[in-house]
Amino acid sequence: MEFLHFVRRALVAQFNGPPPRDEFVRHALDAGVGSLPLLTLLTIFAGMNLSVQAYGTFVRFGGQDLLGLFCGVGGIRELYPVMAAVICGARIGATLAASLANMQISEQVEALEVMAVDPMRLLVAPRLWAVTLMLPLLCGYADVVGLAASYWAATEQMGVNGGTFMEQVRDIVHLGDLAAGVFKGVVFGWLVAIVSCYHGYRALKRDGAEGVGVATNRAIVHSAVLCIVLNMFLSALLYVR
Amino acid sequence: MAEQQPAITLEKVCKSFGPNRVLHEVSLTLPAGKIMVMLGPSGTGKSVLLRCLVGLMKPDSGRIFIEGQDITGLDERRSAGREQMFALRRKFGMLFQDGALFDDMCVGDNVAFPLRQHAKLSEREIAARVAEDLERVGLKNAQRKMPAELSGGMRKRVAFARAIALRPKIVLCDEPSSGLDPVMSATLDELILDLHRTLGMTFVVISHDTAEARKIADYVGLLYKGELQAFGLKDEVLRSNQRAINQFFERSTEGPIQVL
Numbered sequence: 001m002e003f004l005h006f007v008r009r010a011l012v013a014q015f016n017g018p019p020p021r022d023e024f025v026r027h028a029l030d031a032g033v034g035s036l037p038l039l040t041l042l043t044i045f046a047g048m049n050l051s052v053q054a055y056g057t058f059v060r061f062g063g064q065d066l067l068g069l070f071c072g073v074g075g076i077r078e079l080y081p082v083m084a085a086v087i088c089g090a091r092i093g094a095t096l097a098a099s100l101a102n103m104q105i106s107e108q109v110e111a112l113e114v115m116a117v118d119p120m121r122l123l124v125a126p127r128l129w130a131v132t133l134m135l136p137l138l139c140g141y142a143d144v145v146g147l148a149a150s151y152w153a154a155t156e157q158m159g160v161n162g163g164t165f166m167e168q169v170r171d172i173v174h175l176g177d178l179a180a181g182v183f184k185g186v187v188f189g190w191l192v193a194i195v196s197c198y199h200g201y202r203a204l205k206r207d208g209a210e211g212v213g214v215a216t217n218r219a220i221v222h223s224a225v226l227c228i229v230l231n232m233f234l235s236a237l238l239y240v241r
Numbered sequence: 242m243a244e245q246q247p248a249i250t251l252e253k254v255c256k257s258f259g260p261n262r263v264l265h266e267v268s269l270t271l272p273a274g275k276i277m278v279m280l281g282p283s284g285t286g287k288s289v290l291l292r293c294l295v296g297l298m299k300p301d302s303g304r305i306f307i308e309g310q311d312i313t314g315l316d317e318r319r320s321a322g323r324e325q326m327f328a329l330r331r332k333f334g335m336l337f338q339d340g341a342l343f344d345d346m347c348v349g350d351n352v353a354f355p356l357r358q359h360a361k362l363s364e365r366e367i368a369a370r371v372a373e374d375l376e377r378v379g380l381k382n383a384q385r386k387m388p389a390e391l392s393g394g395m396r397k398r399v400a401f402a403r404a405i406a407l408r409p410k411i412v413l414c415d416e417p418s419s420g421l422d423p424v425m426s427a428t429l430d431e432l433i434l435d436l437h438r439t440l441g442m443t444f445v446v447i448s449h450d451t452a453e454a455r456k457i458a459d460y461v462g463l464l465y466k467g468e469l470q471a472f473g474l475k476d477e478v479l480r481s482n483q484r485a486i487n488q489f490f491e492r493s494t495e496g497p498i499q500v501l
Contacts (some may be wrong), residue, residue, distance in 0.1 A: 107341035114295050114335045115355045116327035 006198050010128060013120035017097050019129045020122055027130035030095065030163035035088040035138055038057060042087055043142045047149030048157075050075055051052035067160050068168025071150040078235065085227040088138050090220045093196035096127050097219035100200025101212040107205060124201065128193045135189030136182040143181055146166045162221045180238045187234065192223045246309035248273040248443040249294060249333040249410055254303035256289055256467075263289045266303070271460060273308070274411070276437055276444040278475075281464035282498060286293060288338070289462065289482060291413050294445065295333050296326050298379040306347040306425060307332065308410070331359060334404035336414040340396035342403070344390040347385035348375070352402045374402040394425040401429065405436060412436070414446045418453055426450065428459050451490045455479075463489060467499055 008106035054070045100123060103109050112119045147169065154160040203211040249271040256264040269279050281287050293305060304313045307329055317353055334355075341454075342351050352371045355360055359455070362370065375381045378398035379395040388396060397417060404412055418426035422451035434457055436442050443467040448454060454461050454475070462472040463485055469486040471478050478486060488496030 102344070106339065106344070107337045108343055110292075110297055111335070111341040111343075113297060114330055114333060115358060116330040117355075117358050118323075118327075126287060 002202070003198055004054065006133040006201065007194060009120050010124050010194060010197065012130050013118065013125040016121065016125075016229060018125035023122065023126035024130055027034045027096075027127050028134055031088070031131050032134035032137060035091055035134075036141070038091060039084060039087055039138055039142055040145055041067065043083060043146045046079060046083055046141035047071070047075060047146035047151040050146070050156065051150040051158065053153065054197060062089035064158070064160055066168060067150075067154050067158075067163050069172045071147065071154070071165075072169040072173040072177075075146050076094065076143045076181060077177055077239065078231070080146045081139045081184040081188070082228060082231050083146075084139045084142040084201040085135065085192065085231075089192035089223045089227055092131055092135075093192050093219040093223045094216045096131070097200035097215045098212055099165035100124075100197060101203035101215035104201065104203040105205045105208060105211055109201070119201075124197045127197055128190065131193035132186055135192065136185030139181050139185035139188075140178070143178065152195045168238070180234075183238075184231065184234055187230065188227045189232065191226055195219060195226060197224050245273050247271060248275070248308060249277075249445065250304075250306040250309075252304045254290075254293060254300045254305060255298050256286070256293060256298065263467050264293070264300070267464070267467075267469045268303075269462060269472045271443065271445070274437075274441045274444050275459040276433065276446065276457050277460040278446045278448055278458035279461065279462045279464055280448060280451065280454055281451070285464050286416055287464055288469045291335075291445065293413055295330060295335060295413060318330055322470075327412065331407065331408045334407065334409035334412045336397070336400050336404045336412070336417055338415040338419065340388070340400035342391075342396055342400055344388055346388075347384065348380065348386050348388070348391070348399050351399060352389070352406050355403065355407050370406060371402075374406055375399075377405075377435075378402045392423050395424075397421065398432075398477065401432060405440075405442070408440060409442065411443045411445065412472070414444065416447050416449070418450045420450060426453065427456075433457050446450070451492070470497075 005146055050071050051067060054067050058064050058066055058070070074179065103123070108117045109123070112122060122230050151165055155162045199215040199219040199222070203215045207214065247270045251267050251269050253266040253268055254264055255266060267290065279287055279290065286460060293300050296315065300313060304311055306312070308352045310329065312326070312329055315326045317326050326388055331381065343354065346354065349371050352374055353367050356370060360367070364453055371384070372381060375384060378401055380395060380398055380402070383391070383395065383399070391399065417429050433446065439445060446453070446457065458475045461469060461475045461478045462468040463465065471481065471483050479490065485497050488498050
């Protein structure tokens with residue numbers, strides 16, 4: 001109930017006019033640009049690994065030419081959006097939860113209330129907008145980087161024909177799949193932001209520094225679990241005919 | 242001429258957290274433009290009282306009037322109630338115990354924050370007000386410093402400048418002298434007296450410090466175990482010879498106030 005009440009207040013704050021610009025830009029840059037190095041590094045290795053594992057299996061029955069198909073379906077439809085959500089979600093969620101929890105325990109949120117400034121509007125709404133808009137971009141970015149890494153590993157390391165690989169990708173991955181990935185990113189982004197803000201916001205002064213740690217931990221764990229579980233339902237909704 | 246409304250009126254205010262009774266039938270009236278010092282040992286409900294005054298906590302029963310307006314009926318879950326509460330809070334400035342400065346803003350921006358939110362002033366006018374208030378608290382050269390770079394006393398003074406930036410009618414101070422050296426405490430006391438004289442603000446000061454109460458208070462209250470043991474004009478309270486008051490002002494272990 002407490003969470004639903006928070007969600008209701010957050011939605012009212014989020015859609016009650018544009019978010020404070022400076023706060024939005026700051027969080028968008030942190031969530032988006034700040035996540036790029038980590039996401040790039042991990043997606044490159046995940047993409048290469050996808051090729052390596054698939055090749056090891058497919059080559060047994062002479063199906064190595066299907067590598068592009070597998071990397072397209074498995075990567076773009078499933079792996080990269082979830083990876084972006086979990087990796088960036090952990091990073092972004094930890095930052096959001098820790099910053100809000102710290103503001104709670106040091107009475108900064110109460111200070112806003114006393115100054116007749118709505119903390120949901122000033123603190124939560126820009127964070128929600130920033131992460132909801134940045135995560136789909138990160139998902140798209142992860143698609144490109146991951147696929148490029150799979151392609152490189154397939155062609156340079158395992159000798160798969162590049163033309164065949166890309167043909168398979170084009171056959172299986174359509175614009176709708178990319179749009180679905182972006183849609184998943186929007187859903188994951190909002191989910192990561194609301195869960196993290198919730199845990200940060202409900203920290204209490206009496207919890208002290210430990211409260212910040214607990215809020216951060218819960219934000220990371222709950223965001224990751226929810227994204228992975230929700231991904232299955234979204235995939236069923238988007239791809240099962 | 243119409244009689245001026247009291248700044249604050251409490252009628253039998255009660256507040257509990259589970260079985261823990263924090264405030265029990267606290268009633269008092271503080272006229273506008275006066276300084277009240279609420280004394281009491283730690284953990285006796287002084288800060289809860291302050292939070293109730295500004296609507297951060299809701300009493301379980303009883304009523305609170307701010308300049309004649311009953312705030313206990315305001316329902317912040319409804320947008321109209323929240324608007325009314327925000328309008329009411331603009332009458333207040335509050336100095337939090339640890340300052341509650343915004344970590345990601347420099348000193349100047351912290352003081353300017355309420356002005357940018359509520360005052361219809363140009364950036365130039367805001368800058369002038371910030372400079373004036375920081376000079377008032379002796380920190381005119383600290384505008385660009387971040388809160389993390391400040392000492393405890395400096396943080397409190399910046400928080401004080403922020404609390405008075407909008408020239409509120411009522412300023413609430415939660416233990417302004419705790420953790421400060423005597424000279425810094427005296428400086429803050431002088432500041433409160435100066436603002437009271439020059440701007441006619443009403444002050445509610447939560448404190449353990451009897452010297453501070455003697456120096457700045459018009460009205461003194463003593464809160465112990467959630468009950469108001471004494472309240473009234475300072476001289477009357479000090480002359481009243483109540484045991485709790487005597488014990489507190491004489492720093493004695495003998496008396497009705499026990500170590501919790």
